[in-house]
Structure formats: C-alpha cells, structure tokens
Amino acid sequence: MWRRAASLSSSIFSSSSSRRALRDRQGAYSSKAMEFSSAEPFKGEGCLSKEKNLYITFVLGGPGSGKGTQCAKIVENFGYTHLSAGELLRQEIASNSEDGVMILDMIKEGKIVPSEVTVKLIQKGMESCDNGKFLIDGFPRNEENRTAFEQIIGAEPNIVLFFDCPEEEMIKRVLNRNEGRVDDNIETIRKRLKVFAASHYPVIDYYSKKGKLCKIDAIGTEDEIFERVRPVFAACEGVQ
Numbered sequence: 026m027w028r029r030a031a032s033l034s035s036s037i038f039s040s041s042s043s044r045r046a047l048r049d050r051q052g053a054y055s056s057k058a059m060e061f062s063s064a065e066p067f068k069g070e071g072c073l074s075k076e077k078n079l080y081i082t083f084v085l086g087g088p089g090s091g092k093g094t095q096c097a098k099i100v101e102n103f104g105y106t107h108l109s110a111g112e113l114l115r116q117e118i119a120s121n122s123e124d125g126v127m128i129l130d131m132i133k134e135g136k137i138v139p140s141e142v143t144v145k146l147i148q149k150g151m152e153s154c155d156n157g158k159f160l161i162d163g164f165p166r167n168e169e170n171r172t173a174f175e176q177i178i179g180a181e182p183n184i185v186l187f188f189d190c191p192e193e194e195m196i197k198r199v200l201n202r203n204e205g206r207v208d209d210n211i212e213t214i215r216k217r218l219k220v221f222a223a224s225h226y227p228v229i230d231y232y233s234k235k236g237k238l239c240k241i242d243a244i245g246t247e248d249e250i251f252e253r254v255r256p257v258f259a260a261c262e263g264v265q
C-alpha cells in the first residue's frame with residue numbers, strides 16, 4: 026500500500042532557512058513499511074499560529090473516488106479536521122460572496138478555480154481551528170495549486186493519499202450521489218474527468234517522487250477501503 030512514506034510532522038515556515046531547518050529535523054522515513062522516525066514535530070514561524078504543530082494530509086482522487094466518504098471515517102477514528110476544498114468553494118457560492126458567481130461558473134464547467142481564491146479559503150479554515158491535524162480534500166488539483174499552497178501557507182503535506190478508482194466506477198458513484206450538486210451530471214462529470222486526467226497526475230508524481238504518496242485501491246465497500254486507510258493513520262499516531 027505504501028510506496029514509501031511520509032515525512033514527519035511539520036509546522037509552517039515562512040523563510041527558506043526555517044524550511045531548511047524543517048528538512049534537517051524531519052527524520053528519514055524508515056524503509057520498513059509504516060514505521061516513522063521519532064523526531065519531534067517542529068514549531069516554526071508561519072502565517073498561522075506559531076504554537077500550532079501541523080500535520081497535513083492531502084486527499085486526492087478523481088470525482089466520486091470516495092475522498093469525502095473516507096475523510097469522514099478518518100475524522101471519526103483519528104480526530105482530524107476535514108477541509109474539503111470543493112465544499113469551501115460551494116460555501117463561498119452560498120454566502121453570495123464577491124467571487125461566488127465566478128466560482129459557480131467554474132464548478133459548472135468542471136474547471137479549476139484560481140489557486141489564490143481556494144488557498145485563501147483553506148488558510149481561513151486552518152486558522153479557525155485549534156486542531157493542527159488537517160485533511161485537505163480535493164486539493165491541490167494541479168501544479169499551480171500545489172505551489173500556491175506552499176507559498177501562501179508555507180507548508181507541505183506530511184502525507185498524500187490518492188484514491189485510485191476506475192472511471193466507470195467514479196461515474197456510477199457520482200450519478201448516484203443525489204446531493205443536488207450542480208456538477209453531478211454526466212456532461213460535467215466528463216469535463217471533470219478530463220481535467221483530472223490532465224492536471225492531477227503531475228501533482229501525484231511530484232509527491233510520489235518525494236516519498237509522500239500513499240496510493241489506495243478505491244474499489245470495494247466503504248469499510249473495506251477504510252481498512253486500507255486505517256494503517257496509514259494508525260502509523261502516524263504518536264509522531265504528531
């Protein structure tokens with residue numbers, strides 16, 4: 026399940042020297058599956074609270090691959106804060122904010138909203154929370170999202186989950202979702218799948234090369250899939 030695995034808990038860093046310090050303090054991941062080094066979490070400078078130790082998981086996968094469903098189980102079992110980028114954007118539309126109309130148009134077309142807008146919403150979500158353990162669901166969707174997060178938040182994910190699901194299964198799940206989403210129709214799903222295929226893989230590749238990617242087979246029942254996810258978080262307990 027693990028290809029290699031995650032670095033340790035980080036905090037947020039605004040300067041390159043503190044980033045270097047983080048790299049120095051982050052222990053190398055043992056080659057033995059799911060065994061983390063025991064280095065202490067790093068408390069550094071950053072745009073969020075200096076007191077907060079961050080442990081960030083990016084949760085990636087195509088539309089309908091089960092990210093939200095599995096995040097709910099991780100929250101229940103391991104006490105993370107779930108920030109779904111799509112949900113934050115939908116809340117922005119619902120609040121009639123300045124960007125709401127633009128965001129709605131992008132979502133209807135399955136396009137990726139400008140990074141700055143999404144990262145600011147994620148930042149707000151992270152700031153409003155005492156817990157430093159975050160699941161950031163459905164983000165980053167492309168390389169530009171990824172670098173914007175690093176620049177604005179000043180942090181990298183500790184681990185990246187990727188729910189690997191065949192297209193036919195994703196289409197079936199989205200069409201059965203029945204939550205009234207404007208993008209849950211076959212026309213928009215096809216567009217979302219195209220965008221996913223074109224932009225997600227460079228991000229996945231990037232984290233794979235950094236040894237942070239954990240690819241999960243997303244076929245099976247929700248509980249079966251969670252049993253593949255559980256050891257990832259069980260292994261992180263005690264190093265956060």
Ligand SMILES: Nc1ncnc2c1ncn2[C@@H]1O[C@H](COP(=O)(O)OP(=O)(O)OP(=O)(O)O)[C@@H](O)[C@H]1O
Pocket residue numbers: 086087088089090091092093094095111163198199201202203243244245246247250
């Ligand atoms: N393992 C599973 N088997 C069958 N259906 C599932 C499974 N996991 C989730 N679902 C259902 O599939 C639909 C999509 O799941 P979910 O909303 O978790 O996906 P998602 O990856 O968050 O999608 P999106 O990117 O569109 O938000 C939901 O209706 C959910 O109940």
Ligand SMILES: O=c1ccn([C@@H]2O[C@H](COP(=O)(O)O)[C@@H](O)[C@H]2O)c(=O)[nH]1
Pocket residue numbers: 088109110111112114131132133134135136137138139143162163164165166170208217
């Ligand atoms: O980082 C993001 C996340 C989402 N979007 C837009 O929202 C929809 C729905 O996202 P879900 O993750 O499926 O809830 C997505 O198709 C994009 O249009 C985004 O632009 N950036």
Ligand SMILES: [Mg+2]
Pocket residue numbers: 092093109111163
């Ligand atoms: Mg979702």
